[in-house]
Amino acid sequence: MIDDTTITAISTPAGSGAISIIRLSGKKSISIIDSVFTGIKNVKISKQKANTIHLGVIKDKENIIDEVLVSIFKNPNSYTGEDLIEVSCHGSIYIQQEILKLFITKGAVLAQPGEFTMRAFLNGKLDLSQAEAVADLISSSSAAMHKLAMNQMRGGFSTEIKNLRQKLLKLISLIELELDFSEEDVEFADRNELKNLLASIQKMVSRLVKSFDAGNAIKNGIPITIAGKTNVGKSTLLNVLLNEEKAIVSDIAGTTRDIIEDTINLNGVSFRFIDTAGLRDTTDTIESIGIERTIQKIEQANIVLFMVDAEEEKEEIRNDLNRLSNKIIDRDKKIILLINKIDKLQSYELNYKFSDVWKKSLPQNISVSLISASKNTGIDILIQKLLKIANINSIANQDVVITNMRHYEALVKINEGINRVFEGLESGLSSDFLAMDIRDILHYLGEITGEITTDEILGNIFENFCIGK
Ligand SMILES: Nc1nc2c(ncn2[C@@H]2O[C@H](COP(=O)(O)OP(=O)(O)OP(=O)(O)O)[C@@H](O)[C@H]2O)c(=O)[nH]1
Ligand SMILES: [Mg+2]
Numbered sequence: 001m002i003d004d005t006t007i008t009a010i011s012t013p014a015g016s017g018a019i020s021i022i023r024l025s026g027k028k029s030i031s032i033i034d035s036v037f038t039g040i041k042n043v044k045i046s047k048q049k050a051n052t053i054h055l056g057v058i059k060d061k062e063n064i065i066d067e068v069l070v071s072i073f074k075n076p077n078s079y080t081g082e083d084l085i086e087v088s089c090h091g092s093i094y095i096q097q098e099i100l101k102l103f104i105t106k107g108a109v110l111a112q113p114g115e116f117t118m119r120a121f122l123n124g125k126l127d128l129s130q131a132e133a134v135a136d137l138i139s140s141s142s143a144a145m146h147k148l149a150m151n152q153m154r155g156g157f158s159t160e161i162k163n164l165r166q167k168l169l170k171l172i173s174l175i176e177l178e179l180d181f182s183e184e185d186v187e188f189a190d191r192n193e194l195k196n197l198l199a200s201i202q203k204m205v206s207r208l209v210k211s212f213d214a215g216n217a218i219k220n221g222i223p224i225t226i227a228g229k230t231n232v233g234k235s236t237l238l239n240v241l242l243n244e245e246k247a248i249v250s251d252i253a254g255t256t257r258d259i260i261e262d263t264i265n266l267n268g269v270s271f272r273f274i275d276t277a278g279l280r281d282t283t284d285t286i287e288s289i290g291i292e293r294t295i296q297k298i299e300q301a302n303i304v305l306f307m308v309d310a311e312e313e314k315e316e317i318r319n320d321l322n323r324l325s326n327k328i329i330d331r332d333k334k335i336i337l338l339i340n341k342i343d344k345l346q347s348y349e350l351n352y353k354f355s356d357v358w359k360k361s362l363p364q365n366i367s368v369s370l371i372s373a374s375k376n377t378g379i380d381i382l383i384q385k386l387l388k389i390a391n392i393n394s395i396a397n398q399d400v401v402i403t404n405m406r407h408y409e410a411l412v413k414i415n416e417g418i419n420r421v422f423e424g425l426e427s428g429l430s431s432d433f434l435a436m437d438i439r440d441i442l443h444y445l446g447e448i449t450g451e452i453t454t455d456e457i458l459g460n461i462f463e464n465f466c467i468g469k
Contacts, residue, residue, distance in 0.1 A: 114465025
């Protein structure tokens, strides 16, 4: 799959800056740079050692384009595993384009998105899950996501998968030996050993599958739905949390009719706050669709902020809360009862109305926060509470957390495969069928690390990269 072309691209962000880096990778990298670069001591790049840097000028015929630094990396000790040249030039858009054009005239082709990393993968410099982590690392926008991507790029996940694959390969070779010599007197693969191994794989796979929820939340923001009756102040809270006038706020009930959401980084953790249409009985078709969506968003959220107006009757609040809890299937979902507009009551009224005794009388999984969204009271405490519930640090500190849908799907298939093998072992299934099921598991393990890939899988992964990486 490796091709012979030499690729080039601007690897720094589009636009002008202090410095830009233009890369060349492939067999002709060194001859191309030599054809346009003149070092200060007139040295040829082809005569220089790997991992050295040289000052000089890049010329288009006699016309000096820029004074640059050329870094040399030689196959196989480079990012791509090929000869790789990095030219650091002044970051003018004009200079970048001129150098790029010059390289192309001299025989390089423009790199596809992610092509440098794809070559690194094809040359065995990193496996597929590590390559994917490179993209995650570049796009990471929070400390938690950065940590997960860094761990995956350094191979934490790949090593675990590879070990499992090795063990299974050994076992399957024993089982297949039985097939070849079924007439003769050969030692049969130890079924107990197989069971133990499967159990240990399954344990790890289940842990990884479970980690996906958390991993996904870290990557895309922990979903937090703000729900409640109309006019209680949901959109006001969204705006306060996002620090931006994202949603329309008005004293007309039913202002928000559709879902409004955005992600924000609070103390290194991404949260995705979701404002919804207020819950009420309505005959308005559009509003009912909005309410339908609200209920979906409650289902999808990790944490639900159920907002009420501090002036509402306590019994009504309790009833609404019960109605909400009954709608939620997931018993582990965290619900925070947000009593908003506390500025409308005196503090002694508040203490009396929402006493500790009353709070304790609510269902156990409900915690209560008193806030005023429009006066920005109690918001910091609320954020602290959210950080604590999200508990991202403990998740991010786990060895391996799945953040990638492709890995998740493969792991689910592996789990199914393991269950089939277990059933097969229980029912005394013959070796050839067992071997087929184990081959399936091996296939999906190999898909994660890229030992087994198709052009389609590779295409999907690398098209999401930036050009120049
Ligand atoms: N006094 C007071 N008024 C508030 C507070 N929060 C919001 N409001 C007001 O309550 C009204 C409704 O606010 P919204 O944020 O639009 O309420 P909502 O829950 O999004 O309403 P819908 O979108 O219609 O469901 C507005 O007039 C806000 O200014 C608060 O903490 N104190
Ligand atoms: Mg609203």
